[in-house]
Structure formats: C-alpha cells, structure tokens
Amino acid sequence: MKLNRKTAATLFTVGLAATAIPLTASSASADSMHGCSYPRVCLYDGSYQNGSIFSWYQDTTYQRIIGGGNRVDAVVNTRNDDSVWLIDDRGDLRDAYICIPRDTAVNLGDYAHPNGTTWANDADAIKIWGDPDDGTCSGDFQVRQGTLPDGWRP
Numbered sequence: 001m002k003l004n005r006k007t008a009a010t011l012f013t014v015g016l017a018a019t020a021i022p023l024t025a026s027s028a029s030a031d032s033m034h035g036c037s038y039p040r041v042c043l044y045d046g047s048y049q050n051g052s053i054f055s056w057y058q059d060t061t062y063q064r065i066i067g068g069g070n071r072v073d074a075v076v077n078t079r080n081d082d083s084v085w086l087i088d089d090r091g092d093l094r095d096a097y098i099c100i101p102r103d104t105a106v107n108l109g110d111y112a113h114p115n116g117t118t119w120a121n122d123a124d125a126i127k128i129w130g131d132p133d134d135g136t137c138s139g140d141f142q143v144r145q146g147t148l149p150d151g152w153r154p
Contacts, residue, residue, distance in 0.1 A: 004012050004154060017035065021057065023048060024072065029107075031078070032078060033076050033078050033103070033105055034048045034049065034076050034105055035053060035076075036048075036053065036056065036076040036078050037053045037056075037078065038078040038079070038080075038117060039058050039078060039080075040044070040056040040057065040058050040078055040079075041056065041057045041058065041075065041076070041077050041079065041084050041100075041126065041128055042056040042075070042076045042078075043055045043056070043057075043065065043072045043075055043077070043126075044072070044073055044075070044076070045071060045072040045073060046073050046074065047073060047074050047107045048074040048075070048076050048105045048106075048107060049107075051073060051074055052070070053147050054067050054071065055067050056125055057128060058128070059128065060082065060128045060129065060130030060131075061127070061128070062125060062126075062127045062153050063088075063125060063126050063127075064124065064125050065123060065124060065125060065126055070121050070122065070123070070124065071121055072086065072107060072108060072120070072121065072122075072123045073098055073108055073109065073120045073121065073131070074105070074107045075105070075108065076104075076105040076106075077100045077101070077102060077103065077104050077105075078103065079102055079103070079128065079135070080102050080103055080135065081102055081131075081133065082128050082129055082130055082131070082133050082135055083099055083100065083101050083102060083128075083129050083133055083135050083136060083137050084099070084100045084126065084128050085097040085098070085099050085100075085126070085127040085129070085142040086098050086100070086108075086119070086123035086125075086126055087115060087123060087124060087125040087126065087153075088113070088115075088119075088122045088123055088124055089124050089125060089150070089153075089154070090115070092150070093149060093150050094147040094148065094149055094150060095147065095148050095149075095150060095153070096113065096114050096115075096122075096145065096146075096147050097116070097127075097146060097147070098111060098119050098123075098143065098144075098145040099137035099138070099142060099143065099144045099145065099146075101135055101136055101137050101140075101141040101142065101143065102135025102136075102139070103135070104141070106120065106143055107120075108121075108122075108123070111143060111145065114145075114147060119145075125153075127153075
C-alpha cells in the first residue's frame with residue numbers, strides 16, 4: 001500500500017503529538033503522611049509521630065468513631081481538598097468540634113477543649129467535608145474549633 005505525501009505527513013504529525021503527551025500523575029494526588037495513606041483520615045493512640053493508627057476514614061459522612069472515640073490522641077488528614085471535624089457530642093445542647101484542614105497532622109493534646117481540658121481523648125465522631133469543601137477551616141488553613149446546637153448532624 002502506498003501513502004500519498006499529505007496522508008503520510010498527517011500520520012507522522014499525529015504520531016509525534018501522541019508521544020509528547022506526558023505520562024505523569026495528576027497534581028490532585030497527595031502523599032501518605034505519618035503512616036496514613038492518601039486519601040484517608042487516620043486516628044492515633046498516642047502522637048502521630050510515635051503512636052499507632054487505630055482507625056481510619058475516607059467517606060464524606062458523619063460517622064461514630066470506631067473503637068471508642070474517647071481514645072483519639074492525634075489525627076492526620078491526608079486529603080488534599082477536604083477538611084475534617086472531630087466532634088464531641090457532649091450530651092448537652094451543643095456539640096463541640098475541632099476542624100483539621102487538608103494535608104494536616106495534629107496532636108490533639110496541643111488544643112484546648114471548651115470543657116477546660118484538651119481535645120485528646122474527647123472526640124466521639126468524625127465528619128469529612130466533601131465537595132464543595134476547599135479543605136479550609138473557616139476560610140484558612142489553621143486548626144479551628146467551635147460549637148453547634150445539638151441536632152445539626154444527620
């Protein structure tokens with residue numbers, strides 16, 4: 001079979017274009033952090049530097065913490081576009097929460113809880129905020145906390 005010059009030139013150009021397509025990972029991918037694989041949020045007994053993961057989550061729903069939340073000492077959020085709330089449903093009329101921004105590791109003993117202690121061993125539930133979340137807490141990438149009236153959760 002004989003190709004004319006125009007067809008041969010077109011096929012050559014298409015072939016060059018196909019080889020120029022980069023075969024790299026998307027910039028939306030993230031890395032593991034402190035033993036916690038992307039796209040998980042991991043909860044630790046002990047600090048995230050020296051402790052052990054006892055539970056991990058990746059569904060964007062409200063969930064009770066498996067294994068008893070009142071043992072959470074640290075959290076690692078490997079998600080690159082979602083923030084995470086750890087929630088203390090204190091049994092009164094308001095739930096307390098601490099917001100962990102995207103790609104952040106936190107030792108909860110470093111953060112004061114509204115009950116006068118720290119957040120270590122005080123979280124009962126987790127909420128990963130999916131789309132359209134941008135991974136911030138109240139508009140920036142700092143750990144934030146607050147309270148909400150009981151009944152806000154699903």
